Amino acid sequence: MADHWLSFVYQYLVGGFFFFFIIFAAIYTKVLVLQTKEGKRTFIMLFGGFLYFFIGHALWIYFITK
Amino acid sequence: MNITVHFSDYIVIGLYFIGITACGLWFGRNTKSTHEFFFSSQRFSWWLVAISCVATLVGSYSFIIYSEIGFQAGISSIMCYTNDWYIIPLFILVWLPIIYYSRVASIPEYFSRRFDEKTRTAALCIILIYLVGYIGQNLYTMGVAMRGILGIDLYVCVVVVAIISLLYMYHGGQTSVIMADFAQGLILVGAGFAVFAFGLMKLGGLEAFWNNLPVSHKLPFAGFNTPVEYHTVGVFWSDAITGSIAFYCMNQAMLMRFMSAKSVREGKKTITIVILVLMPIAAIAVSNAGWLYKAMMPTDIGIAKNISPKDIFVSVANFVCPPGVFGFVVAALIAALMSTVDALINAVSAVAVNDIWRAKIRPGKSDEYYLKAARNFAIVATILGIMLVPMFAQFKNIFQGFSHFTSVVTPPMVVVIMLGAVWKRFTPAAAFYTLVLGFIINCISLWIPALVRPFAHGEQGDEYSYMRSLFGFLASIAIGVGITFFTKPKEEKEISGLVLATIPEAQKSFKGSEASEEGVGITIKSKIEISNLPHEVISLSQDDMQALCAKEGDLMYVADARKWLGGLKSIHVKAGKPHSQKGVVFMSKSTLEAGNLILEQPATVEKIM
Secondary structure, eight states: OOHHHHHHHHHHHHHHHHHHHHHHHHHHTTSSOTTSHHHHHHHHHHHHHHHHHHHHHHHHHHHHHO | OOOOOOHHHHHHHHHHHHHHHHHHHHHTTTOOSHHHHHHTTSOBOHHHHHHHHHHHHSOHHHHHHHHHHHHHHGGGGGGGGSOOGGGHHIIIIIIHHHHHHTTOOSHHHHHHHHTOHHHHHHHHHHHHHHHHHHHHHHHHHHHHHHHHHHOOOHHHHHHHHHHHHHHHHHHHHHHHHHHHHHHHHHHHHHHHHHHHHHHHHHHTSHHHHHHHSOGGGTSSSOOSSOSTTSOHHHHIIIIIIHHHHIIIIIOHHHHHHHHTBSSHHHHHHHHHHIIIIIHHHHHHHHHHHHHHHHHHTTSOSSOOSOOOGGGHHHHHHHHHSOTTHHHHHHHHHHHHHHHHHHHHHHHHHHHIIIIIIIIIISTTOOHHHHHHHHHHHHHHHHHHHHHTHHHHTTOSSHHHHHHHHHHHHHHHHHHHHHHHHHOTTOOHHHHHHHHHHHHHHHHHHHHOGGGTGGGSTTOOSSOOTTTHHHHHHHHHHHHHHHHHTTSOOOOGGGGTTSSGGGHHHHHHHHHTSOOOOTTTTOEEEEEEEEOOOOTTEEEOBHHHHHHTTOOTTOEEEEEESOGGGTTSSEEEEEEOOOBSOTTEEEEOHHHHHHTTOOTTSOEEEEEOO
């Protein structure tokens, strides 16, 4: 795997583990309740931010190296 | 470094110093208590806190270091500003609610309540080393830049700039810091983009700039584990994970900034905007001089080809900016320093007063006494920061030097904060030994680098400035988890509100009754009228109470309706018995004065909880 894609995959795999682990813990302990408006809003914001960086980085590498 | 400074540049720099000092002194003129001095009475809007946060996050070292990295590694120099999102759930869902609702005044205080006194003392030592070290690092990079620009001795620059930032912080505390940092945040981002714009003009436009960069310099990530000075895996562990957790959760200055937001909801909004929008913008502002220099290398537009990496930002800015604008850039460099250092000085002062002076040495004194002590500790913190400058001067690469420093100090703290906030079973003994043994093991690894090698992911050399973070992180987790299983945890009622699973209890205790989110976010406009209600209690009409879904006893927030004030004139109150005059909010004269509200000005009222 090219060095830049390895950097991308490593960062989002390991970083993603930290990210989703805490979200899972918050849902499990009922601190983040997805059924409430506030909970749903918080989850969408968190997940949306993750996708924003993930897609942004992936497209960036793709267009530079294609 | 050949730098030309015109008279107009000196005028701009002088105006900046006068303006920022006046701004800090003016806004801090009402500071009369330690709560105001440290937390600005928790009243600011998200946008004010967010922009001031950026100024605190961007230190004077940022322009110097990221321009250096931008030249050597390209656009991947923005990695450090775009890799914080992984730890955001920890901050938004766990740490911020715990700290805010539990009314924790300092990180060591959290350690005292969550664990015990000896863990607090250990945390206190690490936090003070971290904060004072951070002050020293900022002062050093500032001094290096100013020596190059103005030809003044490094230590003279350091002392002069430190005294000016201390001056307004000493006077107004957190309010002065936030207002000055708000202005400085705008200055430093504006100056960064001014350099970029003038640089692009010199190069012949965006296309010429882009075409002159090699492909390796256009990617968002550096090499996986090479070069040793800057690589993805190293930056990931030392910056994205341990660095970011340390910065947002362990850094007292950031804690105080978020505690000054009017609510947890506002704090969440702040961090989201900071990381998604403002940090990528700041990354471009601080790095672009390095990219421009790289793009200028193949051209013959007249810039020297042998500029030292540490001088790239200043040299490029001086080359591309016309007189006057360069003065603005130099002011931005100073702004970046002052906006970081003022917050750190305030933070050291808060820790020293809350965790040493008030807790151990002089308990039970008046608030006026502690306010005076806070101001004295601010002076001590500044002196200590200046004394650390020679240490940072020993490293060839400043970023590597600071990474070296933080990779030793932060991992044990980060692990204790994470496990303490998330895991109920994590014991006080485990927390204490994680801090002490984690720190010792990390120090030992400085002499025996072979300990780090199995975790180094192929990082070259023997220094492991970056990968020591992973080693320290894993070693601290092993110590913490291992000892937890052999020691006794605290009773559940003793850690109520201090761990993830007990956040609803913290909310309840913050409000004084069962908390509800119904109606939160709705705002109504009202006319203020004075009555003989108790202090910090307001009365709204029945209709307004219904519109806000509020009940008697709910926590409310009343602010001057002029949104651009960002909460500067506002107060947290409790909802009292409703009345019948729609659109009128009654409050006592003392409440009006405490919130700096104006009787003739309309106010907005919203429910906080």
